[in-house]
Amino acid sequence: MNVFVIGIGLIGGSFAIDIKAAFDEAVIYGVDQNETHLDQALSLNIIDHKSTIEDISQADIVIVAIPVDATVNILPMILDMIDEDCLVFDVGSTKQKLCVSVEQHDKRRNYLAAHPIAGTEFSGPQAAIANLYRGKTNIICEIEKTAFKLQEKGMEIFSRLGMRIRYMDPASHDKHIAYVSHLSHISSFMLGKTVIEKEKNERDIFDMAGSGFASTVRLAKSSPAMWTPIFKHNKENVIETLEEYITNLNQFKELIENNDYEEIYKEMENTNHIRTILKGIA
Known part of the structure; x- marks a missing residue:
């Protein structure tokens, strides 16, 4: 299972750590504009390989963990590049503009709008920690717009990481x-x-x-x-x-x-x- 994490900071890095621990078959690829972040994540064994957005077609899972304004811009591009069976989910603290940005996209069904309510005040790969999400709530928006088999794939990840699921519309x-x-x-x-x-x-x-x-x-x-x-x-x-x-x-x-x-x-x-x-x- 090729997992591409875009944004190797506290949130993305913690997902990488926990997915590696929960899925023996997971291979974690890190994508980040900051080359130092990638080097740190590699040395800390948070990711297995450094990568770029151009390689996203190899992904089975894409986790977008970058600021929400950047996510709005890059999310349609990611959906353009992925395979039909790839699940893309973001972790942004706002959901309405993100959902609107891809509502007409041909691969909207590949996207799961998520917001794990977890974190600390620290940032960067060195802030990533194991079990950050255990016992935490993960808010899912517009679940009905994600393909059912990809919903299952996402829920399997969230379940193994110990997250509670709550469903909500983006505006609420x-x-x-x-x-x-x-x-x-x-x-x-x-x-x-x-x-x-x-x-x-x-x-x-x-x-x-x-x-x-x-x-x-x-x-x-x-x-x-x-x-x-x-x-x-x-x-x-x-x-x-x-x-x-x-x-x-x-x-x-x-x-x-x-x-x-x-x-x-x-x-x-x-x-x-x-x-x-x-x-x-x-």
Whole structure:
């Protein structure tokens, strides 16, 4: 089974590691614009061979793990080049524009729109880890548009990697993910920006930063090359979530200005309910 992974970073590299472990017959080919990434992935035994997009016709499986704006451009090209029995799936954090980009393609049935909800704030081949996807949710969009035998091939991979499957239409996916993922990253980036700007005048501010700050700002270490296209692709939903978030921040600020600490207590107590909602999520 020839598996071509386009984009050998955290996500693509982790898929490569787990597929090699789960399928004895898998041969992993790495495709990446960054030659250093390919050399690192080879030395770390993440991939078996370096390759190029021109060799994609040899693939049985193609995993596209690059920024979503690049995926929109390259996905139709990949479908043009693959064999009829090849499965192509992406791992992008937005789905609607990707699905639209290939909805009229002759080989739309070869494409499976996927979004594994997994990752860390790190990037590059050295960030790839085994079992990243075990126990994680993989959202599949427009499953009915993928050929059944290729659906089965994809589900076999996801099952062996220990993933949970959830089905969703692309528009709903993009709306919901804006709240639970995209807004979290924006909040983290802006908190980091606020503290960095303040630190210019107060050099010891980071000496006072504890684990709470570290965990809240963790996502600010994420790759801008990956996240800027995500915000661009999901612009309308991101703006909507930001407007609601800013409204809540302003209301909280007004409560403090008005010394309404009883209401502040109630606000936080009501929000504590999220502990129940997120119970069991690592």
